[in-house]
Amino acid sequence: MFKKILIANRGEIALRVIRTCKEMGIKTVAVYSTADAESLHVRFADEAVCIGPPSSAESYLKMSNIISAAEITNADAIHPGYGFLSENAKFSNLCEEHNIKFIGATGKMIDQMGDKANAKATMKAAGVPCVPGSEGIIADFAECEKLAKLTGYPVMLKASAGGGGKGMRAVYKAENLKDAWDSARHESKAAFGNNDMYMEKLIEEPRHIEIQIVGDSYGKACHLSERDCSVQRRHQKLTEETPSPFMTDELREQMGNAAVKAAEFINYEGAGTIEFLVDKHRNFYFMEMNTRIQVEHPITEEVVNYDLIREQILVAAGVPISGRNYYPQLHAIECRINAEDPYNNFRPSPGKILTLHTPGGHGVRMDTHVYAGYTIPPNYDSMIAKLIVTAQTREEAINKMKRALDEFVIEGIKTTIPFHRQLMNHPDYVAGNYTTKFMEDFVMKP
Known part of the structure; x- marks a missing residue:
């Protein structure tokens, strides 16, 4: 097992990885830009190294700085989180050259699945339905x-x-x-x-449904069922849920089997997702593969009681997976809370958080790196928190999310909390009747 892991990321995902590492008895190294010096991931890691100025290109994307940080702290593995260098084949190969384990896909795998045309040809060869x-x-x-x-x-x-x-x-x-x-x-x-x-x-009236998979270094893979990511704005997900209200047991079995077949065909190692478009007749087609952990991974964790970050680390250390598939026992919904003004075309709203009260209670999870007094820099993605609720049924989960959103207070900046409140009351969303086109007709009420 690894003795020390450097987290080559920032914000809530860096903090998320740090927490699991601590539970596993693994030391952690945070890296940060000068804009992130006050972020919680820097405070909670065992060690922290500044890797550059606010610009991503000069910090979180600067491979030489991150490798240097790993070497001077004697980290034996790097977890890339999502975004930044998580799907960068060159960085994965660079880690290997420096005898540092990249907790993610190999450079060859990233190249194979990162190019969408090549990925589609590979999936066709694997017998997975393609558009x-x-x-x-x-x-x-x-x-x-x-x-x-x-x-x-x-x-x-x-x-x-x-x-x-x-x-x-x-x-x-x-x-x-x-x-x-x-x-x-x-x-x-x-x-x-x-x-x-x-x-x-072009698949009309599509749902965007992804299957979470995990593969080990021995050629075995399993799936952890689906997430419905159809509520999107400009191809960026706003909220996700599992199980999908559109799913049937038969379709779940078919899509899960196809995802496992795809992962085993390419000998995939690590956590990843096979993304599908599903038409109104429930025909599904391979869209792309993400060779990393996803933003929305917590909802899967909540409905199958499974720590995906822990599994990533175990697989990277050479531990075999059980090989069994997992099916949702509960219902979970995630709302991405962004520092954006939903009344002003979702314009970014960086700045200082003056007041923060986060919701709690049974079945409520909050993944965030912000706090009262924290200044959100304008240099990065605007997501500042993920609010996840879990309940016995979808109806209960929606009601729990409404209650949690009402408790969630952030002052000093604009956030997407008002949007999510309106979404949870939208009749089409409540009925589970939505596609990737849902946001085209959505209008914020005063």
């Missing part, structure tokens, strides 16, 4: 035009190196294809330095 579309990178616009006609409109153009909705364009008519092709490639080049595109059939 009809191009077999790989589209050579030029002439091929794009031909493929769109063959696939049938509407189609979705996607950047092969994409993420976060960048480089994606839905095209409903042939006359709009050229503009979409040009703008998607331009956006992808600017964001990722790569303008390779591929195409898929």
Whole structure:
């Protein structure tokens, strides 16, 4: 087992990893930028190393600084959390070169599944259902035009190196294809330095449902059932729940088996998710794989009583998994609390928290790194907390979330708490009748 783990991240996920490490008797090293000097992950780690100025490029993405921090503190493993370098093949390989265990996927695995066109081809070979579309990178616009006609409109153009909705364009008519092709490639080049595109059939009225998987270094994998992540704004998730109100026992079995098949086909090691689009007829299609822990992992932990961070660490240390699959025994919902103004197009709202009162009670979990007096820097993602509730039924979970949101007080900044309050009372959400298009028609009430 590892003696000391460096957490190459910040905020709530860094604190989350630190907590599990402490429970396992493992020493921890926090890294931080000058903007994060007062963050709780810095206070609660056994050691802390400043790795640069506020800019991510000069701190949390600066591989040489993080490796140096690991070496000077004698850390024998690095946990990357999510975001930043968690799916960076170069960083995974760099850790290996320095004899530091990267608690995540290998560089080869990240390369294999990080490129979406390559991942789709791999999943097809594994026998996992995939969305009809191009077999790989589209050579030029002439091929794009031909493929769109063959696939049938509407189609979705996607950047092969994409993420976060960048480089994606839905095209409903042939006359709009050229503009979409040009703008998607331009956006992808600017964001990722790569303008390779591929195409898929646009699945209408889709649900975004992901399957949590864990694989060990002996070729064995298991799944921990699904999470419904369909409530999104600009392809960014706002809330998640498990089990999905759209799921049936038969569909859960099919999707779970497909996810395990996918993980074992590529000999996947660590925690990850297989992401699917599910149409209104409950046909499911592979969308992408995330080779890291997810923001929304706590809801899975709550319904199956399973510490995913602990399992990541055990697998990285060479411990085999049991191989059995896990099914939800309860219902859990997560609301992402962002420092944003939902009444002003979700504009970021960094600044100093003057007052903070967090909710509690049975079945309420709060993952956060902020406190009264803490100043939220403008340099990073705006998520400041995750509010997770767990109950016997979905109806009870929604009522518990309403109560918890009413108790949640943050003053000094704007947050998305008012949005979540309205969401929990929205008739379509309450009925479980929502898709990834839900937010297109959502209007905040005064």
